Amino acid sequence: MGDNSKEDFLHLIKRVWEFLTVEFFNLLDRLDSRSIGAIAGLAFAVVFTWRVLRTPSGSQRRQPKRQAPTASSSSVGSEEISDRLLSGISNPSEDLKTQNVIDEFFQPVKPTLSQIVRQRLSEGRKVTCQLLDIILEESSPEQLQKNVLSALEEAGVFTSSGLVKDKVLFCSTENGRTSFVRQLEPDWHIDSNPDIITQLARFIKFQLHVSPVKLDRPPPNVFTATSLEQFFGCT
Structure with missing residues (x-):
């Protein structure tokens, strides 16, 4: 140099x-x-x-000793x-x-989508979610069942993850969905039905109500968003 x-x-x-x-x-x-x-x-x-x-190259010369400064010189x-x-x-x-x-x-690093999801879900490890009208756009439970099984099969979960295709359960009623969620005991449940959200408020730690209309008196553990994208700040 x-x-x-x-x-x-x-x-x-x-x-x-x-x-x-x-x-x-x-x-x-x-x-x-x-x-x-x-x-x-x-x-x-x-x-x-x-x-x-x-530090200079070569040997350094010994510096002469200096006298200790007085109070005035130190100031x-x-x-x-x-x-x-x-x-x-x-x-x-x-x-x-x-x-x-x-x-x-010190330019801030943009968090990844997975980091944003974990942060918004308070590090929740188990999440249940109503698929119809929230994640998927099928018009009937039958179409939903067919597409979900096809997606799971293409992802290889029936071969590599040990999931049995015949044991994948679906429900077409709101009572069935409520029962499923209570048995699974998730950290979060995501749903668009206000009645289900209200019924599960006592049993689920956190819930997300996906709807353009907010609940009149939502419990403290229920959040509201117009979509998943809006809740996770992706819009």
């Missing part, structure tokens, strides 16, 4: 370090735990790199260091470069 490149790199590291020193507590207000850990890692890397690059030295630090940070063009480097480093 040439002398000019080395000086520019050291100068950039110095600017980033000064910025982190002055703005550290402001950054904490808008960063999550992962970003705070990244700050610590970046700070360690900056200090380590700076020390390595600023003056602190003021001088503070003035130099503030004067260095006040350069608008260099501040902009430093800010761009930090903004690029």
Whole structure:
């Protein structure tokens, strides 16, 4: 690395370090735990790199001992260091470069769909959902049964997952769906029928009522959305 490149790199590291020193507590207000850990890692890397690059090659000369500063000289030295630090940070063009480097480093990572679903469902592991009119658009239970079996067969669940095709159960009545849900005891149930939602409110931890019309007095464990996409923030 040439002398000019080395000086520019050291100068950039110095600017980033000064910025982190002055703005550290402001950054904490808008960063999550992962970003705070990244700050610590970046700070360690900056200090380590700076020390390595600023160490001159060859043997170092022994520096003469300095006398311990008096109280007055120590105070003056602190003021001088503070003035130099503030004067260095006040350069608008260099501040902009430093800010761009930090903004690029701490650019938020967009969560995946699975992460969004787990977060919205409060890490629920078992979910039951009314398929007709919520996920699938078949016009009758018979069409729904045929398409669901075909989809499961194409996905290979009857061969690789040990699911028996003849034991897949369907229901065509609301009472049957309510009974299914109570026996399965899911963490979440998703349904468009307000009566089923109301009946299951005592037995299911959380429910999602998919409907453009909200319940008059929904229980505290019942959420309402116009669609699954709207509930998971995908619209």
